[in-house]
Amino acid sequence: MAVKLIAVDMDGTFLDDEKNYDQERFFRQYQKMKEPGIRFVVASGNQYYQLMSFFEPIHEEISFVSENGAFVVMQGKELFSVDIPKRDVRFVMDELMRHTNISVVVCGKESAYVLEDLPEDVFVEAKRYYPRLKRVPTFHGVEDQILKFALACPQDKTRQLQELLHTKIGKVVTPVSSGHGSIDLIVPEFHKASGLQRLQKVGHIQPDEMMAFGDGGNDIEMLKHVKYGFAMENGSEEVKKAARYAAPSNNESGVLAVIEQYFAKVGPFKD
Template identity: 50%
Template sequence: MSIKLIAVDMDGTFLNDEMKYNKERFMKQFRELNARGIKFVVASGNQYYQLKSFFPSIENEIAFVAENGAYVVDSGKELFSGEMSKETIKKVTDILEQYEYKNLIVCGRKSAYIHEDVGEEEYKQARKYYHMLQKVPHFENLNDKIFKFSTSFSADHVSELLRNLKKAIGSLVTPVSSGHGDIDFIIPGLHKASGIKLLQERWGINDAESIAFGDSGNDLEMISAVKYGFAMANAQKMVKDAASYSTQSNNEEGVLHTIDSILKHEWPFIE
């Protein structure tokens, strides 16, 4: 059975450590994928405005599963937008105050929000990942649909923190690792796999015709859902354990190498 859908995580997967990719090589591949009717999906925990900035010439030709599945856009058209309740936002922010995080960003449909007291260096760092970012005095009653929270901790303690946070607020939000000490708190039931499923139903594509690439905990659902779940060589152990296949690291263009194999009908994509 041939591949009809390719879903890629971005940071640590499609992008190298400098947050870049081989545009010339990919655009040549994309033209061929397009000619064969193979859909390309960007599936990331990142903000939609950030994600589409990497694909300015084709942003209206591809699909985005942004904010870990809370926001889905196909060819420039919004298909799905989740929303966290105001009660949940209040409870989660209160509980997170008990933890020593480096930063807290509340992610919404219109923008992401960061506390106005944040240091200039932290704000500049956050702007690398959030093209739309506003400073606010507090996170209550934001005039926006809120998708998720994003925080940063010491990378050495993420596993233990995840266990503790799941016990503390797992009934309200789902804590997931997004790499490099970052933890996202997402709406239960919404994740990359749920966003991809929506697109599959829209396009009439099944899991056996789909491939997904990832490196972090927030990729687990989509890696496990499709037949061709690929872990990057640099992926976290839990992702490697969940994946059926592996490819080279993000710095070695592992995704692009595998796309070449798809186009050439090489193993494991032999029809």
């Protein structure tokens, strides 16, 4: 069956370790995708405005499942956004403020927010993923629609912290790893796969007509949901176990290599 939708994670998947991709090669492929009407979707835990910047010439033609499914934009128009109730935001923040070894980003629809005392080097690093980022004296004064929370912690403490937060606040938000000491706190049942399902409904697309690529724990639902789920060679072991197929590493343009296989009808796509 022909593929009608291709979804890609960004960091560690579509982008190499220098945060670049082969634009000339991709845009040749994108023109091929347009001919049969294949939809291209960026599915990432990052901010919509950051993701959009990687695809300036076509950002109003493609779709974005950003903030791990909390903010879905199709062809320049909002399709869906999570709105975490203020009482739940306070409950989560009260728990997070107990932990002194983590940095917290509160991800809103209009901007992301960090505390004023965040070290400058950490702020600069966060700006790479959240171009709309504001310093605030306290999170409790933020007036925005809150989509999710993003945490940075020592990489060797990620699993332990993830399990602890699941115990403490798991009924309100689900901790998922996005790799390299990063944890996203997302509303249960709203993840990359649920974002894709919203796009499917609009486009009348079935899971066996979809291809997806990922490398981190926040990609697992998406890779399981589609017929052609590819774990990157550089991905975590849990992701490799969840995916049906494997792709070369992000530094080898693995996503683009597999898409070329699709058009050439070789590998998993051989008739």
